[in-house]
Structures are given as structure tokens and as C-alpha cells.
Amino acid sequence: MSYLKHLLVSKGWRTAWERGMAIARQLGPTETRMARTLTAYLNLLADFDVRPTFPTPATVVTRHPRLIAYLHAQGAEIAIHGDVHVDMQALSPEEQRRHIRQAVARFRAHGLPVHGFRAPYLRWNPTLLEALREINVYDSSLAVYWDAVPTLDTFAHQRMRRVLLFYGAQTLSPWPLYPVQQQGVLRLPVSLPDDEMLVDRLGWRDSAAIAGVWHHMLTTTHRQGGLLVLQLHPERFFTCADALRQVLIAARTLRPPVWITTMQAVAAWWQARAQAVxxxxxxxxxxxxxxxxxxxxxxxxxxxxxxxxxxxxxxxxxxxxxxxxxxxxxxxxxxxxxxxxxxxxxxxxxxxxxxxxxxxxxxxxxxxxxxxxxxxxxxxxxxxxxxxxxxxxxxxxxxxRCALCITGDLDAVTWWDFLSRLARG
Ligand SMILES: [Zn+2]
Incomplete structure (x- = not known):
């Protein structure tokens, strides 16, 4: 599916137009604007001794090697977010495999370790998991929706429903949310709503409201002892920075403590724990x-x-x-x-x-x-x-008592990265 079609199918005309205008403001013709955003993102996290995971398309790594090397050197984990930003459900199993191998080769060529993967648009299927099993990485494409948003009007409800269907999001089970093995792949579910749903779909700008939703997800995770993988795309960092800060203050205050770390560290721990005697x-x-x-x-x-x-x-x-x-x-x-x-x-x-x-x-x-x-x-x-x-x-x-990962898909750095997505497919 082309990106344009994705925008229209999953978001509708109005949101697609707003999204285009927002992208024009958040990105720029050069790396400068996004580099400033990413530095602010890392600085906020550093206040809490936290390192993020940024799933990034391999072609974005190739186009911006110095910026990506800087993020990696600052302790951010760079995970694979496709080779290019396409809906991988629409690819044949052979294309999926070729696409993944190409992404791995690009990461290695830039000296980036390969530990994890998140599918563009969170769209996955069993043959994609098969391809991921072959390269032995964790996957974070499984979306789980927390019913944490206060009452929605019908229009907002429809918008949320549309995107949850598009992602194939699951609802929470009665058990704590843990990493799960599926088809030989360790999966770290990403929790929704993310910044994209709250800011783009619901039009929220109020930090306190966004923080309220994420704080509820954090305290529930803490009570149950599970894993919370939050998603804040760098492009919406400034809109949600105060909310993120509130959540991290709460996370650092809770006792027993919250383990705040990268998805790579969670995956390594979970594998080792499963093998303990x-x-x-x-x-x-x-x-x-x-x-x-x-x-x-x-x-x-x-x-x-x-x-x-x-x-x-x-x-x-x-x-x-x-x-x-x-x-x-x-x-x-x-x-x-x-x-x-x-x-x-x-x-x-x-x-x-x-x-x-x-x-x-x-x-x-x-x-x-x-x-x-x-x-x-x-x-x-x-x-x-x-x-x-x-x-x-x-x-x-x-x-x-529980684990928290701060993740943000770095889909594009410049207008040109974004336009190359529009032109594709
Ligand atoms: Zn993405």
C-alpha cells in the first residue's frame, strides 16, 4: 500500500491533510530540525538516566549515517523499522525476506548491531515472523490497546477504531503484559494509545491529558508487574515532552522500582530468564x-x-x-x-x-x-x-516491579525522506 493510500484509509482526508501540514513543520529540508528534536529528546531522557529505542527504516540510516551514529553513540538503541517504510503485509514472503536481509545488510554496513525489529504501521503476518526468526531478532510489531482514554464522542471513537483495526491491535488479557514467544520470535508488545493516536487522531494538545493516559498505563503495569513499551515518535516530541517528563518522574518515584531500559535489554533479560534452571x-x-x-x-x-x-x-x-x-x-x-x-x-x-x-x-x-x-x-x-x-x-x-521502554519510530529525518515514502508504491 502506498503511504498516501495508508493516510487516506487509516486516517481519512481531514487527518491526512493535517498530518501533511504537521510533517512540513516538524521536518525540514535538511537534518537540522530533526537533529535538534532528537537532541532535546535524548536530553530529557538523560535527566532520568534513560536510553530510548528508535526503530528506523534502514534507508533512513543510509541517508543520515552521521546523525544515526550520533544517536547510537549517545546510547540509543536503533532497531530495524523495515528497509523502506512500507506495509510489509502487502509483500510476498520472498519479498519480506529480501527486504529484511537488505535492512540487516544496511545496518551492518553502518556498524549498527541488529537486535530488534518493529514493522512499519505495526503491520505484520506469520510469514514476516518467519523471516524475523531466521535473523534472530526480537519483534515489537504486536500492538496492544489499553482502554485508558476517557469517554470519546462518536467521531473520535470511529477514528480510534479505524486505526486499531488497521494495526490489528489486541486488547489486554487478564494477565500482566509480558514479552511473548510466537513462532520462535520473542515479541515485545507496543502499548497503545501512542502519541500518534492521541495527538493526530484525537487532536489532543493538552500535556496533562496525555500524561494522564500514559500515567494510568504505567501505574497499572506497576501494579501487575508487566512490561510497558510506550511510543512517542520524535516528530511529536515537543507536543508530548511535558507528558513524557511527568511519566518518567512517576516511574522514578514508584517503589519497588521501575526498570526503564531499551527493548534490546528487555529481550536479552527475558531470553536469559526463560533459560534459567x-x-x-x-x-x-x-x-x-x-x-x-x-x-x-x-x-x-x-x-x-x-x-x-x-x-x-x-x-x-x-x-x-x-x-x-x-x-x-x-x-x-x-x-x-x-x-x-x-x-x-x-x-x-x-x-x-x-x-x-x-x-x-x-x-x-x-x-x-x-x-x-x-x-x-x-x-x-x-x-x-x-x-x-x-x-x-x-x-x-x-x-x-515492572519494566518500561521509551520508543519512537524515526520514520523520516527530512522532507525528502517523507516525500520518498509518498512517491513509493
Ligand atoms: Zn513508522
């Missing part, structure tokens, strides 16, 4: 649990512990370090029968629970044959708040 050994009247092979691992326990342990939330204690001893006749693990769907086993493991074949000795034995949203909600409620004793590997390193 957990041992549960009987001791005198209890169980000794150790996690091996995971640096900065810690544990969560929902049984009464000797005084001095920090609370992690209303139901769990945090145990710094990779081992703990619990005194209980029951194994602090979850047993599953053969009929529990694989998705359920994976969801429990992602949350850090120790899952084993059911023997009757475990604190909880699950035998649910389905994994519908209703079952997920019921199981989460039981394992999170009711069954004791249980032990989990903490979701994030060093006892962080």
Missing part, C-alpha cells in the same frame, strides 16, 4: 529453591518469611538473590495435568511460577482443559492471591 530440593521440613544461570535473579514468595523481607505487593515478598528455603509440607510449585493447554503452561512460566507435571504434592494442581480469557482471569486470581506457598522467579532483574 530452577531446582526445588527437599530439606528438613521444607524446600530449598535455587535459580541457576540467571544474573541478577531474585525470587518472589507468598508465604510468611522471617522479618526483614521487603513486600513486593499485597501478596508477595521479595527475596533478593537466587535462593530461598521455605518450610511447608507442600512443594511451592504448580502441578499441571496433561490436559492443561500449552498456552496456559507458558503463561504460568512467563509469570515466573515453577510448573511441573502434577504429582499431588504441589501447592496447586491445575487441570483446566481450556485457556479462555475467563479461565485466565480465574487462574491468575488463584495463583496470585489465594494459593500458598508458591515461589516465582521475579519478572525483572534486581527486584524491579
Amino acid at each position: 530452577v531446582k526445588v530440593q527437599p530439606t528438613n521440613g521444607g524446600w530449598h529453591i535455587t535459580v541457576e544461570g540467571l544474573a541478577n535473579a531474585s525470587l518472589l514468595v507468598n508465604a510468611t518469611l522471617p522479618p526483614g523481607h521487603e513486600r513486593w505487593d499485597d501478596h508477595w515478598y521479595h527475596v533478593p538473590g537466587p535462593e530461598v528455603t521455605l518450610y511447608s509440607p507442600r512443594r511451592p510449585t504448580i502441578g499441571v495435568t496433561g490436559q492443561v493447554p500449552q498456552a496456559g503452561v507458558e503463561a504460568l512460566r512467563a509469570a515466573g511460577y515453577i510448573v511441573e507435571p502434577a504429582t499431588g504434592q504441589q501447592a496447586l494442581v491445575l487441570d483446566t482443559p481450556t485457556w479462555t480469557p475467563a479461565v485466565q482471569a480465574e487462574v491468575w486470581h488463584r495463583v496470585h492471591t489465594h494459593v500458598s506457598p508458591l515461589v516465582r522467579i521475579a519478572p525483572w532483574p534486581d527486584g524491579a
Whole structure:
């Protein structure tokens, strides 16, 4: 699909025209204007010791090597955002593969490491995931919509619906939002609404309103212990800078702390955590649990512990370090029968629970044959708040309660980058 057609299909005439005018103001004929914006973006993040991830089309890297090298040297992660900015769902599997290989080659030619990918327009399909699996990168094309926007009028509602359909956005499940393995690719879902939906679709300019939505997403993520990948495109940085600052002030104030990092760091942690070995050994009247092979691992326990342990939330204690001893006749693990769907086993493991074949000795034995949203909600409620004793590997390193990534697709640096998108397709 051409970019022009995308604008009209996903945004409608009025938004497309407004978007064109906004682009003319935000970009310029040379790199100067965007370089100033990006420097301001990095400076704001530096106040909070935060590094962003900027998904960038490989051709934009090729056209602006010095600017991209500067961002990389400042600690920003540059992820692949297509070779050129096209709808990759519209490409054949062979074209997708060629396109991805070309992007990787361009990144390598400019000395950029290749760790991650986000699809232009967040448009992906199974054959694209297959191509990503071959180059062993994480993917951040899966969009999840948070119902965090106050009441919308019908027109605004239609605009939001149109773009969510276009992105194929999913709604939140009853579980915390974690990275997820799909077709052998680790996926870091990007959370919506982003700056584009709030500013372009809804016409919001009020920092407090934008901050309110993102703050709600942050505090919910913190309560649940999941991952929040926020998106603020550099081109709308100045409109949303105050909102971003408010969110980062809140994130740095929350306790237990928020791990604010790049998507690359989250992906590396999540892969290492999935490969950690957990041992549960009987001791005198209890169980000794150790996690091996995971640096900065810690544990969560929902049984009464000797005084001095920090609370992690209303139901769990945090145990710094990779081992703990619990005194209980029951194994602090979850047993599953053969009929529990694989998705359920994976969801429990992602949350850090120790899952084993059911023997009757475990604190909880699950035998649910389905994994519908209703079952997920019921199981989460039981394992999170009711069954004791249980032990989990903490979701994030060093006892962080949740993780936050600040990301911004750097789609274009100059008018000419933008026009080359219009001309294509
Ligand atoms: Zn983009």
C-alpha cells in the first residue's frame, strides 16, 4: 500500500491533510530540525538516566549515517523499522525476506548491531515472523490497546477504531503484559494509545491529558508487574515532552522500582530468564529453591518469611538473590495435568511460577482443559492471591516491579525522506 493510500484509509482526508501540514513543520529540508528534536529528546531522557529505542527504516540510516551514529553513540538503541517504510503485509514472503536481509545488510554496513525489529504501521503476518526468526531478532510489531482514554464522542471513537483495526491491535488479557514467544520470535508488545493516536487522531494538545493516559498505563503495569513499551515518535516530541517528563518522574518515584531500559535489554533479560534452571530440593521440613544461570535473579514468595523481607505487593515478598528455603509440607510449585493447554503452561512460566507435571504434592494442581480469557482471569486470581506457598522467579532483574521502554519510530529525518515514502508504491 502506498503511504498516501495508508493516510487516506487509516486516517481519512481531514487527518491526512493535517498530518501533511504537521510533517512540513516538524521536518525540514535538511537534518537540522530533526537533529535538534532528537537532541532535546535524548536530553530529557538523560535527566532520568534513560536510553530510548528508535526503530528506523534502514534507508533512513543510509541517508543520515552521521546523525544515526550520533544517536547510537549517545546510547540509543536503533532497531530495524523495515528497509523502506512500507506495509510489509502487502509483500510476498520472498519479498519480506529480501527486504529484511537488505535492512540487516544496511545496518551492518553502518556498524549498527541488529537486535530488534518493529514493522512499519505495526503491520505484520506469520510469514514476516518467519523471516524475523531466521535473523534472530526480537519483534515489537504486536500492538496492544489499553482502554485508558476517557469517554470519546462518536467521531473520535470511529477514528480510534479505524486505526486499531488497521494495526490489528489486541486488547489486554487478564494477565500482566509480558514479552511473548510466537513462532520462535520473542515479541515485545507496543502499548497503545501512542502519541500518534492521541495527538493526530484525537487532536489532543493538552500535556496533562496525555500524561494522564500514559500515567494510568504505567501505574497499572506497576501494579501487575508487566512490561510497558510506550511510543512517542520524535516528530511529536515537543507536543508530548511535558507528558513524557511527568511519566518518567512517576516511574522514578514508584517503589519497588521501575526498570526503564531499551527493548534490546528487555529481550536479552527475558531470553536469559526463560533459560534459567530452577531446582526445588527437599530439606528438613521444607524446600530449598535455587535459580541457576540467571544474573541478577531474585525470587518472589507468598508465604510468611522471617522479618526483614521487603513486600513486593499485597501478596508477595521479595527475596533478593537466587535462593530461598521455605518450610511447608507442600512443594511451592504448580502441578499441571496433561490436559492443561500449552498456552496456559507458558503463561504460568512467563509469570515466573515453577510448573511441573502434577504429582499431588504441589501447592496447586491445575487441570483446566481450556485457556479462555475467563479461565485466565480465574487462574491468575488463584495463583496470585489465594494459593500458598508458591515461589516465582521475579519478572525483572534486581527486584524491579515492572519494566518500561521509551520508543519512537524515526520514520523520516527530512522532507525528502517523507516525500520518498509518498512517491513509493
Ligand atoms: Zn513508522
